Amino acid sequence: MSCEKLQSYDVIVGNEVFTLSGALCELIASRRALIVTTPTVDRLYGQRLRRCITDSGVDATVEVMSLTEHDKQMDTVLEICAAAHSRGLARHGLLVAFGGGVCCDLVTVASSLFRRGIPYSCVPTTLVGQVDAGIGLKGAINFANQKNYLGCFAPPKGVLVDPTLLISLPLLELQSGIAEILKMAIIRDETLFAKVADHGAQLIASRFNDAEGTGPEIIARSIELMLSELAPNCYEDRTLLRLVDFGHTFSPKLEELSGYHLRHGLAVALDISLSTAIAMELTLIPQATGELIFETIDSFGLPTYSPLFEPRDLQHAAEVTANHRAGALNLVVPTAIGSGTFISRLDELTPTLITAAIKRLSDRQEFSSVQGGVKEFAAQAPSFSGAR
């Protein structure tokens, strides 16, 4: 028996202040909707959201829940389902995630289970959410002490990206998001890379809401690249060679080793650095290009080295990842600004190679710490608790 499923969705990037209101009510239309959000987002935008609901007359209510990384469990998914049940949502209802990556992840899983799957939409409020976690098909929860161990692939009904929401974000959230933008730029788009590298400091200062509109422009381009990579293989059933896995081979292990004090975007920056150093060791990328990547990462206050870089742990991370990729490592490494390739076999990643790559980053680190750069930033990181 053949089972065919064809769905499509749009990611709408707004370019006016709080474009969300109108677009969200348009998306809800005549559906009954439950909007799931966090206390922080509710404090910042709840009043405006409720006014928009009342003014437009849509059948939507807001459910405020704690949705931290710690809550990323099946219990929380079932709480969302229970709220949807109380609200009387049927299979033509709509769940909306109005929050960061964790909120989007949890709502995606809940929507895929509720009545065997109901439509959902994401309105990501963090930069990581807007360029990565909130725009794809993946939902996930943590299980058995492992991040994103259970989950689903479920295309949203639509995604609304409102860059004006970023204005309330803490610094670290913007840095974290820039790491995901850099990921896309390094492996796909030299022009985007140049723009991010040039405007980085100013983008962080303006919370991506600069007068020239560079922030929203960069976000839109990053999303466009991400979707073009996802589209032909969005259920990951065609190939496990995915360029968007750049920065995502060692990073889950680094997050785990840090006791989850290391934020995802920072772990991605570390993974990008390590993968680039590996490419340099293998002369897959010119030394100067590799150095340019490191410097750009530095310039955003993101780390290129971590004391968690232990050869044995990284080897183990590679093994776990390969196990998830049907036995193939498929490590993405850059070959130039704008393109990348894969190191497919696990045995190509020798202990010597890993050790040499780590040393390269450690040597750079020592040099830059003399100048008082990244270390100060790294020391601040664990104490952050943000708006997710």
Next chain:
Amino acid sequence: MSCEKLQSYDVIVGNEVFTLSGALCELIASRRALIVTTPTVDRLYGQRLRRCITDSGVDATVEVMSLTEHDKQMDTVLEICAAAHSRGLARHGLLVAFGGGVCCDLVTVASSLFRRGIPYSCVPTTLVGQVDAGIGLKGAINFANQKNYLGCFAPPKGVLVDPTLLISLPLLELQSGIAEILKMAIIRDETLFAKVADHGAQLIASRFNDAEGTGPEIIARSIELMLSELAPNCYEDRTLLRLVDFGHTFSPKLEELSGYHLRHGLAVALDISLSTAIAMELTLIPQATGELIFETIDSFGLPTYSPLFEPRDLQHAAEVTANHRAGALNLVVPTAIGSGTFISRLDELTPTLITAAIKRLSDRQEFSSVQGGVKEFAAQAPSFSGAR
């Protein structure tokens, strides 16, 4: 963005004693597999299954769990996921459900969540499982005191139907399964209906393993019809007009009202009777044809009437179902043996119509109870606890 997913699977019906062994090991092939089963099935077939695993050298282990209707909860799904994790299953691993409908339902949900979806197969051991619950894409768990409230659509890797497994089933399980076969026959296939009607008693006596092979032949035809109905709309995203919903509009409510002492197949028989009586009231089906359906149901010891037939409850059931079908009732009623139609609008199902249909069945019941038929059977039903 477009998201396309195309999967296909085969349902293999065996015709030799315990065809399962070879076919299952072939299906597992080089995958790492976890076979989930119940204490009852393990007691009956566990030894044979383990011998087949050892002999063929496949990488499979058996996990025995309590999987009753009471266990059809997310906790049990997570227990299966934990077992799969302990077993080191990766996204290319395989979960196998070796049991009844509940086992298939739970394994389907677990496989759809584990690592965002891994392959699974079903080896249904009950007649309902072999012709209905175990051959489609649907997985489900109970939630908020409602049957199958959460779940998923996930195509299996393959389904193995071994009619020789039915030899150990209690009578009520066979009757329950025949109700699902009758469902398909009445709305799709006059020849199948005639065959089931003619050989019913003998099929029950032989546990569908008669010397002539009529049992497996009927099972295979019923599966073929079911799959042909499912295929064009297997995610229920094309239409909510589904002929296979025959017998499934009022039955969930009847099961609920009975405190889940009424088995699914018996509830389906009651729903088929009620839907047929409604068609008779509306003269959508000749009276004699309706009567033939009732008599056939009688002949299997299945009920055509229940004291749970209360107009208000049935009206409520219709409303709940319509809510799940985007506001349309889409009640399937037969128009002849081998074809059916839909009563689409909820307001077509008037209280007068329901009351008249109930009275028709109640009058028949009183007549047949004088002759000592169905009632005796109905009294036995709640005390049964079977092999699921």
